[in-house]
Amino acid sequence: MKIAITGKGGVGKTTFAATLARLYAEEGRTVLAADVDPDANLGLALGFPEEILDSITPISKMRRLIEERTGAGPDNQMYKLNPKVDDIPDTYSKVYNGVKLLLLGTVETGGGGCVCPEHVMLKRIINHLILRSNDVVIMDMEAGLEHLGRGTCESMEQFVVVIEPGARSVQTYKNVKRLAEDLGVKKVRVVANKVRGTEDEEFVRSKIPAEDLLGFIHYNPEVIDADRQGKSPYDVSESAKEEIRKIKEILDQSN
Numbered sequence: 610m611k612i613a614i615t616g617k618g619g620v621g622k623t624t625f626a627a628t629l630a631r632l633y634a635e636e637g638r639t640v641l642a643a644d645v646d647p648d649a650n651l652g653l654a655l656g657f658p659e660e661i662l663d664s665i666t667p668i669s670k671m672r673r674l675i676e677e678r679t680g681a682g683p684d685n686q687m688y689k690l691n692p693k694v695d696d697i698p699d700t701y702s703k704v705y706n707g708v709k710l711l712l713l714g715t716v717e718t719g720g721g722g723c724v725c726p727e728h729v730m731l732k733r734i735i736n737h738l739i740l741r742s743n744d745v746v747i748m749d750m751e752a753g754l755e756h757l758g759r760g761t762c763e764s765m766e767q768f769v770v771v772i773e774p775g776a777r778s779v780q781t782y783k784n785v786k787r788l789a790e791d792l793g794v795k796k797v798r799v800v801a802n803k804v805r806g807t808e809d810e811e812f813v814r815s816k817i818p819a820e821d822l823l824g825f826i827h828y829n830p831e832v833i834d835a836d837r838q839g840k841s842p843y844d845v846s847e848s849a850k851e852e853i854r855k856i857k858e859i860l861d862q863s864n
């Protein structure tokens with residue numbers, strides 16, 4: 610299972626990614642959760658203590674490592690496009706609650722044609738993650754579509770777009786689907802979050818093809834409580850966890 614979780618800002622990507630990762634860990638699977646968001650907070654949502662999180666530097670900011678692996682440096686503009694990265698996920702991740710967290714970060718100056726050493730490193734690490742054949746890899750992407758333009762996660766098996774029940778979120782799903790097809794990623798599916806009732810459910814069903822709809826997570830004050838307490842929704846909200854477990858079952862059936 611290798612999925613990239615994407616969607617508009619604040620829709621619940623991190624909530625979903627973290628809970629899903631914990632559910633796979635509960636089964637004894639090896640789970641690697643990669644945070645590809647400049648405003649990294651997947652660790653908190655996974656339940657990592659702040660002391661551990663404070664000790665982690667995103668790979669995108671590890672200048673010396675990037676220089677060492679790519680050969681790029683202040684005096685050398687030439688660099689390798691295929692740096693060695695196979696040891697990075699295990700060496701630089703931290704484990705808690707059975708989930709390996711890898712903070713990748715992003716390259717802020719990005720843009721469509723970005724081939725800076727940082728971007729080359731990140732893309733190569735992500736491409737490498739697909740080779741971890743028995744592992745579950747869940748990537749929490751930055752909000753928006755820029756990462757699709759950069760092809761950061763084109764090696765993933767599928768994208769899950771988290772949406773809220775609204776026209777703007779549905780538009781994002783359509784855009785992701787189109788860009789994903791260009792990248793060769795065939796499966797783009799939807800989780801509708803913050804759903805308030807049957808009207809919202811009907812709205813989503815009327816806009817998203819049934820085969821693309823993985824399920825619903827209802828609007829849930831316990832999820833907000835978890836965030837306020839700096840805890841994982843997995844540890845705080847049984848009801849959100851159970852809704853996400855159902856979504857996971859559908860993901861597993863169709864994998």
Ligand SMILES: Nc1ncnc2c1ncn2[C@@H]1O[C@H](COP(=O)(O)OP(=O)(O)OP(=O)(O)O)[C@@H](O)[C@H]1O
Nearest residue numbers: 618619620621622623624752803827828829833836
């Ligand atoms: N089902 C839900 N019910 C109520 N609140 C929710 C639900 N899911 C997420 N939230 C809240 O919405 C806010 C944003 O959630 P989250 O951080 O998971 O979104 P995100 O898409 O990862 O955000 P960003 O784009 O900033 O990375 C958080 O305060 C979270 O607690």
